[in-house]
Amino acid sequence: MSKPYAQYTIALTTAPLYNSAMHAPSHPSLSRSAFAALMETEPTQKCLATQTLRHAFANGQLARNAEDAQHVVAISQPGRPNKPALVEPRQVPRRSLGAIEGRAALIHALCHIEFNAINLALDCCYRFPQLPDEFHQGWLQVADEEALHFRLLRGRLNDLGFDYGDFLAHDGLWQMAVKTAHDPLVRMALVPRVLEARGLDATPPIIEKLKKHDDAETVAVLEIIERDEVGHVRLGDTWFRRLCAERGLHVEETFAELSAAFDAPRPIPPMNRKARLAAGFTEQELAQWEHAEAKKS
Numbered sequence: 001m002s003k004p005y006a007q008y009t010i011a012l013t014t015a016p017l018y019n020s021a022m023h024a025p026s027h028p029s030l031s032r033s034a035f036a037a038l039m040e041t042e043p044t045q046k047c048l049a050t051q052t053l054r055h056a057f058a059n060g061q062l063a064r065n066a067e068d069a070q071h072v073v074a075i076s077q078p079g080r081p082n083k084p085a086l087v088e089p090r091q092v093p094r095r096s097l098g099a100i101e102g103r104a105a106l107i108h109a110l111c112h113i114e115f116n117a118i119n120l121a122l123d124c125c126y127r128f129p130q131l132p133d134e135f136h137q138g139w140l141q142v143a144d145e146e147a148l149h150f151r152l153l154r155g156r157l158n159d160l161g162f163d164y165g166d167f168l169a170h171d172g173l174w175q176m177a178v179k180t181a182h183d184p185l186v187r188m189a190l191v192p193r194v195l196e197a198r199g200l201d202a203t204p205p206i207i208e209k210l211k212k213h214d215d216a217e218t219v220a221v222l223e224i225i226e227r228d229e230v231g232h233v234r235l236g237d238t239w240f241r242r243l244c245a246e247r248g249l250h251v252e253e254t255f256a257e258l259s260a261a262f263d264a265p266r267p268i269p270p271m272n273r274k275a276r277l278a279a280g281f282t283e284q285e286l287a288q289w290e291h292a293e294a295k296k297s
């Protein structure tokens with residue numbers, strides 16, 4: 001059976017370069033090409049397609065057509081390999097980091113987050129073609145960096161004798177993509193500013209644990225990821241603020257309303273204050289969450 005998205009698979013590298021002396025160019029569509037990468041099931045191919053997409057758009061080989069917004073569809077499940085099997089978060093077993101298998105399970109969980117993050121960034125480029133080129137350049141860069149993170153973590157899994165797919169995984173990240181597919185303002189609030197920002201808080205304690213187990217190689221990978229993720233959250237924050245400004249909405253109030261409406265998890269102190277401030281959160285927001293947590297205890 002042919003794949004339903006096969007018509008969108010475009011040979012990007014052979015697309016003609018625009019020459020101003022030519023008649024109107026008929027470049028492949030960015031949105032449709034992003035869809036093809038999003039639905040790619042094989043991880044190595046998805047990483048390659050993502051890299052190709054980023055360079056093709058930067059080189060003017062792909063056109064952003066706002067009209068493509070009329071054709072976007074709901075995606076309940078993006079392209080992913082048959083394994084890992086997806087289960088409820090509480091069904092993913094926690095293991096001690098002392099044993100190699102426990103460490104591999106942790107790296108696998110992070111690898112799965114990065115695989116989802118590639119899809120989340122590609123989905124922004126597929127779903128919101130009405131937004132300006134700089135929005136798409138930003139999310140293509142994120143998608144490409146997430147692909148690098150995925151490859152680095154998969155490499156560590158391979159070093160330990162495992163591979164992506166060898167453990168169970170959960171699907172929480174994509175579920176938020178489904179819930180926020182109708183509006184880029186809601187997407188920017190709840191994916192980068194909630195879910196990806198939680199990664200900023202989570203990474204330093206994981207690095208400390210891995211240092212205790214003398215896993216310098218994985219620590220080096222996580223330090224690259226930590227550096228890049230600040231930029232990813234900042235991109236989401238920048239576009240959330242910009243879309244709020246265009247609609248005359250108050251940033252902090254809108255974020256709080258959306259978080260409540262979508263039952264988004266609130267940050268749990270201690271937060272990575274330095275990274276969150278660098279990513280665009282305000283002192284006032286951080287203090288408010290810290291205050292709410294202190295009142296609970």
Ligand SMILES: [Fe+2]
Pocket residue numbers: 114117145146149225229
């Ligand atoms: Fe990442």
